[in-house]
Amino acid sequence: MGELSFADVEAARARIAGRVREVPVVRADDVVTETGSAEVFFALEFLQHTGTFKARGAQNFLLAHREAGTLTGAGVTIASGGNAGLACAWAARELGVPATVFLPANAPRVKVERLRGYGAEVRLVGAEYAEALAACTEFAATTGALASHAYDHPFIAAGAGTVVLEIHRQLPDLDAVVVAVGGGGLFAGVATAARHYGVRTIAVEPENCRALNAAVEAGHLVDVQLDSVAADSLGARRASDMALRAAQHESVRSVLVSDAEIVRARQSLWDEYRLAVEHAAGAALAGVLSPTGYTPNDGEKVCVVLCGANTNPVDLTA
Template sequence: MTPTYADIADAAARIDGLVRPVTVAPAAPGPDPLWFALEFLQFTGSFKARGAQNFVRAHAAAGTLPEAGVTIASGGNAGLACAWAARDAGVPATVFLPETAPPVKIARLRGYGAEVRLIGPEYKQALAACREFAASTGALAAHAYDHPLIAAGAGTLMRELTTRIPDLDTVLVAVGGGGLFTGTAIAAQHAGVRTVAVEPAGCSSLHAALAAGRPVPVTVDSVAADALGAPDVSAMALAAAQHPNVRSVLVDDDTIRAARRLLWDEHRIAVEYGAATALAALLDTGSGAVYRPEPGERVCVVLCGANTDPSDLV
């Protein structure tokens, strides 16, 4: 079921005081109306904290949060958020990750007290193991992106942006499985704001779904795959993307690398490749940017996560 704007408003009330309000900063001095949404400052280092708290708190309020705790399959960021929210609620978390998950995310998960299980080379193997675990133990299965409570929680970010940037025209957001995109697009549509969905060309599940008219499996091969490497996009993300106020674009890995480097060199912002993907849409690589704002267009780029090893930036 695709969440509504009312669901996002409910999520905002539910997680009020449990997550950090988003910080917005101008990208540079001067008349260029470009802002960064610094969501990488969120608890657990990514926007995922919003959806995880909404999911866990909604189940706690309904009396459906079991003693066996919660379990999730993740590339890392959703697992971190789920483990943090579960610890906050006083229940255990078991997180299934691909064997390729970044060590920095594995270490942080264990720091949150989660049981970490590394399964298979890709997210889909971790997801299958997570489902088996939930069925055998009674743990509550969360999802990295394909759940209305997760998407509604993520949408609270966009709800905040519309109050922090008056007359915002366009928001650029990176897309993996589509949880952040779904919530963002729904809240943006409510406010009359355009959404640009940015994906790596090497894991373009939303772009492929739009072309096919349904979610379809895609190959996952990108420098940003640990955050954006969903094998297929959610049906609710596809529904949100079919709105006329949404545009889907692709960027290559070289441009993602350049965007991440630019954020560090010019702004001293260290983010993961998935977060840099949104900015990559605005970079002119010689053949033009994949999204070029009109003169005076007020644009915000969501920098969604920073669970990265910054050693390669210096």
């Protein structure tokens, strides 16, 4: 798979224009460092359709395939009970095509009902994700349905990267964008677009959920163990090749944060701004607040992408 290009992201922007919500960018509190202070902004991408950035990639994926004539009457299929599945089901409904989503039989009922609310046909197969994925793959092969992926596809990544074009329009003098990384779809798109504008990308991962960081260290893709409070949305065992390629540019810095720091940052977003977000969004903010994270220079403008809000807020204290 080739390296993602800025042209890919621009093409995605043209396709999905008017179909997704433009991200609001708001000023947050400054971060004080040893060298001075930096201006911090939040990109409120959790206000996107379905509650996460994944709506962008799902729209671009389906529209690009429709343009190419590879979106058949059998529609689209995906194995995911998380944000990717929701985005796929929503995008399919918006385009008027069928969506079939495969989940393990023990999937939470609330996820099943939400998928059905977007018009998807939900098929419960097996006790583990791997069994649902195998059934999804067989379904695509036998019906001709288009198989989608949660993050490892150039149309998915390019769609996600369009958020940077919207951020840059609002902050043309931005110095760095901070983004949480799971499998790397959002990161690959963001880093590709940011590099075009001369903006640094800070890739943030939990210490015990570090598929991209481990790949950068090894120089090739590796499987990692997953043990993090943010694993529900950042829990990819292996990053995408696109993400590794993007991370190998000098404009990218990879940082790790602890679960405790993620929890504190997420709680801070609630305490200070009344924003109830996923732990993944908390991880992005932790990437700036952590002593082992990214330390901006004096006067820098930094934008933290708050990527999603499909969370249970009951553990946020008043």
